Amino acid sequence: MESLTQKVALKFSKANFVPEKVTNRYFHRGNLVKLKSPTTTTITTITTTPTRNTPVSPPIFVSKRAAVPRAGEETELKTTRIRDPVSSADMASKDPILKDDRIARISSSIRVIPDFPKPGIMFQDITTLLLDTKAFKDTIDLFLERYKDKNISVVAGIEARGFIFGPPIALAIGAKFVPMRKPKKLPGEVISEEYSLEYGTDKIEMHVGAVQAGERALVVDDLIATGGTLAAAIRLLERVGVEVVECACLIELPELKGRDRLGDKPLFVLVSST
Numbered sequence: 001m002e003s004l005t006q007k008v009a010l011k012f013s014k015a016n017f018v019p020e021k022v023t024n025r026y027f028h029r030g031n032l033v034k035l036k037s038p039t040t041t042t043i044t045t046i047t048t049t050p051t052r053n054t055p056v057s058p059p060i061f062v063s064k065r066a067a068v069p070r071a072g073e074e075t076e077l078k079t080t081r082i083r084d085p086v087s088s089a090d091m092a093s094k095d096p097i098l099k100d101d102r103i104a105r106i107s108s109s110i111r112v113i114p115d116f117p118k119p120g121i122m123f124q125d126i127t128t129l130l131l132d133t134k135a136f137k138d139t140i141d142l143f144l145e146r147y148k149d150k151n152i153s154v155v156a157g158i159e160a161r162g163f164i165f166g167p168p169i170a171l172a173i174g175a176k177f178v179p180m181r182k183p184k185k186l187p188g189e190v191i192s193e194e195y196s197l198e199y200g201t202d203k204i205e206m207h208v209g210a211v212q213a214g215e216r217a218l219v220v221d222d223l224i225a226t227g228g229t230l231a232a233a234i235r236l237l238e239r240v241g242v243e244v245v246e247c248a249c250l251i252e253l254p255e256l257k258g259r260d261r262l263g264d265k266p267l268f269v270l271v272s273s274t
């Protein structure tokens with residue numbers, strides 16, 4: 001564990017001025033991974049959702065977890081609107097910005113477990129969100145509000161937790177669901193896409209024939225960390241001629257800059273967790 005040096009930087013939350021710890025470690029499929037460039041930035045603003053070449057509506061919400069908890073403590077969440085609301089009642093019923101109570105509930109229903117699965121990891125546990133029927137429904141509804149009229153025919157869900165959020169979205173928008181799985185899990189013929197980790201590589205796979213060239217896809221996962229998994233999913237779909245419209249995640253860990261790895265592909269997230 002000593003070789004995985006934990007770079008710690010003090011930073012101040014704009015919301016509460018409580019010093020927080022920032023770590024350059026995260027985990028990938030149960031393993032600790034050390035980032036090449038440690039995160040030492042002082043963050044005083046809330047991260048936004050996509051800004052580049054977004055074919056659909058502009059950024060909606062972000063939420064920020066307030067403080068890194070000590071063992072056994074729950075995390076507090078701060079939710080911030082990043083655009084001023086409009087006043088008309090009609091807009092209020094349509095504009096999700098005015099429904100940010102949903103985001104606050106979603107944020108606070110995600111449990112953060114320190115030191116799981118390894119010391120130093122702040123695990124974002126979405127199983128507690130699934131226990132809260134309103135938060136779970138609100139999560140799906142927010143995605144549906146964004147994707148229902150976007151002519152998407154494929155929802156590609158990434159194993160494992162993209163299999164929880166992807167299918168209800170696919171069913172509701174009338175798209176097929178395509179699982180993107182870890183190696184050697186799919187029984188039929190597959191195409192694979194490898195992606196690099198600091199030490200070694202990883203891979204995701206998709207069944208040959210699951211999608212056709214020219215289809216429009218949404219890629220869904222629970223969380224983006226370094227962005228390696230989503231970037232590989234995008235490449236896999238584009239290799240067979242599918243147009244990836246956007247990636248959608250419940251949670252982003254912005255300090256890991258995974259968004260940068262997606263190039264110009266838009267990313268939509270509900271909760272930003274630091």
Ligand SMILES: O=P(O)(O)OC[C@H]1O[C@H](OP(=O)(O)OP(=O)(O)O)[C@H](O)[C@@H]1O
Nearest residue numbers: 028029159160161224225226227228229
């Ligand atoms: O942005 P990245 O750095 O690529 O990491 C994000 C991926 O990591 C987590 O899954 P994990 O690999 O832990 O597998 P699991 O869902 O089977 O637990 C998460 O659900 C994403 O799929």
Ligand SMILES: Nc1ncnc2[nH]cnc12
Nearest residue numbers: 026027122123124223225
């Ligand atoms: N901190 C985290 N919590 C949950 N899933 C993750 N995948 C990568 N980092 C994660």
